[in-house]
Amino acid sequence: MEPSQETASLVKRLAGPSIGKAGLAKDQADINRIIADASKGSKFYENEKKKDQELTKKIEQMLKLRDELTSGADMQKVEASVDQLLHKLESQRDLSQTIVHFDLDSFFASVEVLNNPELGGKPFAVGHTVVSTASYEARKYGVRSGMASFIAKKLCPELIMVSHGMSEYSDMSHKVMAICKRYDPQMCPAGCDEGYLNITAYCAEHDMSPDACVEHLRSAVYSETKLTVSAGIAPNTMLAKICSDKNKPNGQFHLPFESEAIVAFMGDLSIRRVQGIGRVSERLLDSIGIKTCGDIFTYRATLSLMDKQFGLMHLLRTHLGIASNSVQPPQREERKSIGAERTFPPLGDKQKILEKLHEVCVELESDMEETQWTGRTITLKYKLDTFEVFTRAKSSTRWISKKEDLFAIGQELLLPELPLTIRLIGLRVTKLKDLYGPDPSIGIKRFFDTANGSSSPNKKRKLSASDQEISCETTSNIEDLPGPTDDESSNPVPNGLEATKPTSTRSRKPESKPRPPSVERERHICPVCEKKVAIENDAFNTHLDSCLSREAIREAQAESSASAESRTSPKQGDIWERWTKMTPGSRNSRK
DNA sequence: GCGGATCAC
DNA sequence: TATGGTGATCCGC
Numbered sequence: 001m002e003p004s005q006e007t008a009s010l011v012k013r014l015a016g017p018s019i020g021k022a023g024l025a026k027d028q029a030d031i032n033r034i035i036a037d038a039s040k041g042s043k044f045y046e047n048e049k050k051k052d053q054e055l056t057k058k059i060e061q062m063l064k065l066r067d068e069l070t071s072g073a074d075m076q077k078v079e080a081s082v083d084q085l086l087h088k089l090e091s092q093r094d095l096s097q098t099i100v101h102f103d104l105d106s107f108f109a110s111v112e113v114l115n116n117p118e119l120g121g122k123p124f125a126v127g128h129t130v131v132s133t134a135s136y137e138a139r140k141y142g143v144r145s146g147m148a149s150f151i152a153k154k155l156c157p158e159l160i161m162v163s164h165g166m167s168e169y170s171d172m173s174h175k176v177m178a179i180c181k182r183y184d185p186q187m188c189p190a191g192c193d194e195g196y197l198n199i200t201a202y203c204a205e206h207d208m209s210p211d212a213c214v215e216h217l218r219s220a221v222y223s224e225t226k227l228t229v230s231a232g233i234a235p236n237t238m239l240a241k242i243c244s245d246k247n248k249p250n251g252q253f254h255l256p257f258e259s260e261a262i263v264a265f266m267g268d269l270s271i272r273r274v275q276g277i278g279r280v281s282e283r284l285l286d287s288i289g290i291k292t293c294g295d296i297f298t299y300r301a302t303l304s305l306m307d308k309q310f311g312l313m314h315l316l317r318t319h320l321g322i323a324s325n326s327v328q329p330p331q332r333e334e335r336k337s338i339g340a341e342r343t344f345p346p347l348g349d350k351q352k353i354l355e356k357l358h359e360v361c362v363e364l365e366s367d368m369e370e371t372q373w374t375g376r377t378i379t380l381k382y383k384l385d386t387f388e389v390f391t392r393a394k395s396s397t398r399w400i401s402k403k404e405d406l407f408a409i410g411q412e413l414l415l416p417e418l419p420l421t422i423r424l425i426g427l428r429v430t431k432l433k434d435l436y437g438p439d440p441s442i443g444i445k446r447f448f449d450t451a452n453g454s455s456s457p458n459k460k461r462k463l464s465a466s467d468q469e470i471s472c473e474t475t476s477n478i479e480d481l482p483g484p485t486d487d488e489s490s491n492p493v494p495n496g497l498e499a500t501k502p503t504s505t506r507s508r509k510p511e512s513k514p515r516p517p518s519v520e521r522e523r524h525i526c527p528v529c530e531k532k533v534a535i536e537n538d539a540f541n542t543h544l545d546s547c548l549s550r551e552a553i554r555e556a557q558a559e560s561s562a563s564a565e566s567r568t569s570p571k572q573g574d575i576w577e578r579w580t581k582m583t584p585g586s587r588n589s590r591k
Numbered sequence: 592g593c594g595g596a597t598c599a600c
Numbered sequence: 601t602a603t604g605g606t607g608a609t610c611c612g613c
Binding site for chain 3: 044426
Binding site for chain 2: 389
């Protein structure tokens with residue numbers, strides 16, 4: 001056998017991001033070999049190789065830095081100071097909430113089997129050029145989500161490819177989410193096939209153990225949809241998510257709610273399993289000796305010296321198994337961007353490329369109209385036939401949402417870059433403004449559409465701070481309340497410095513966790529919906545606008561039972577839209 | 592504010 | 601023959 005040219009890291013990289021997340025098959029080395037061979041020579045392969053080599057170089061530099069930092073430091077002393085931090089973190093551990101993460105088993109594939117029982121027991125995959133979901137039979141061959149279909153075929157020649165049935169997935173997902181909401185009305189969906197619940201109240205009210213509650217949930221989902229779901233039960237979202245994988249498929253896992261057991265559980269857990277640590281961070285950490293969450297403790301002094309590179313606090317919390325235990329549905333006003341992008345066979349002709357840009361503009365306009373957003377900053381994204389990705393952005397003084405405007409700015413950004421051979425074009429709009437209202441003719445649009453427009457004569461006529469105060473203070477409620485009740489978003493890992501000093505020692509219900517000063521944001525309670533809202537950057541304006549509009553809807557409906565629904569529907573829409581649009585041309589049903 | 596990178600799903 | 605789309609965040613400048 002000829003020795004392969006690839007480094008171990010490249011072979012692993014080519015196997016895709018989902019490998020290493022799940023348990024790896026015993027013959028994973030053979031599988032990786034097949035994947036690398038099938039990829040070899042392609043532009044995709046060359047780009048992956050380039051990225052892999054750049055990362056290797058970055059690691060070399062990082063190790064040099066580590067040696068400099070550690071050689072000049074009193075490691076014992078550093079360790080002692082980290083141990084103090086650990087002690088402080090441990091003292092803040094909150095085991096009072098019961099958090100559940102649920103996850104439908106191979107969701108798309110399971111729905112396909114329901115609709116076409118012939119597929120049962122066969123190796124098949126949902127997707128077109130790329131595998132979205134593989135059936136468990138296909139996974140035995142090494143077929144994984146995100147894998148190019150032609151590679152999946154090489155791994156499993158009998159593989160059946162099935163195209164997406166998005167509307168069916170949509171229906172099923174809605175059903176499942178509705179069932180889960182019975183156990184916590186504040187359920188937070190995390191995509192179409194998973195989500196988080198806080199079942200503390202439900203268990204208390206129904207005098208039920210967490211295990212029984214989750215059994216009940218899973219059996220309800222199965223009896224009402226014939227879909228199986230796995231779940232994890234733990235004191236916070238990070239642990240619950242990890243636990244839901246433990247007895248997959250169709251199982252549940254309950255982590256003991258005890259500090260020692262939790263730290264032991266984390267001890268031999270691969271660092272890759274924790275949210276926010278992807279393939280790159282895995283390699284970076286591996287290079288300094290960290291493979292498991294237990295290794296974080298071993299190398300705590302090094303991590304402390306390299307806080308900037310690794311984010312010490314987050315890793316310490318991870319080692320201890322401490323994370324947010326707050327579960328909240330996403331808020332509409334939290335949205336930061338809306339965009340569209342499309343891949344196509346590589347094009348070099350300027351006119352053809354502009355046609356693609358136009359198509360993207362048409363789609364984006366339609367999405368922005370449907371979801372009632374407008375924005376000021378346009379970012380063009382393009383991918384060359386070499387798979388290299390670039391972005392170019394431009395901020396406008398006007399609110400952009402029409403395809404003509406999108407296209408004009410898109411062209412302005414793209415034309416100076418040409419000539420190029422391009423395989424993907426995308427546009428994204430940021431600096432958003434919410435236009436959501438019950439009726440566009442009487443909605444926010446009418447009052448504020450021209451408010452910030454440079455073309456508008458009454459310039460800067462936007463709802464100012466003093467305007468806010470009027471509407472808010474008359475309802476007498478705007479005051480800094482006892483601090484944020486949830487913070488610590490379940491968002492990606494901050495890979496940077498975190499405060500070592502609590503800003504507050506006040507304890508509160510879901511979790512008492514100090515917020516780093518650098519992240520401290522002012523929040524006020526909205527007089528309408530009584531939720532806390534960031535006050536800066538127009539966010540409060542935006543929120544209040546939409547909230548008042550929703551209030552108007554509710555009053556018009558004069559139907560108290562519908563009020564909760566009407567308040568939450570826009571948020572759900574956002575999440576929904578996020579995954580509904582996962583695949584191009586599959587919004588409706590398959591062909 | 593911009594551009595590159597990383598990550599989740 | 602052939603490797604997705606949406607959205608978020610962070611860092612360095």
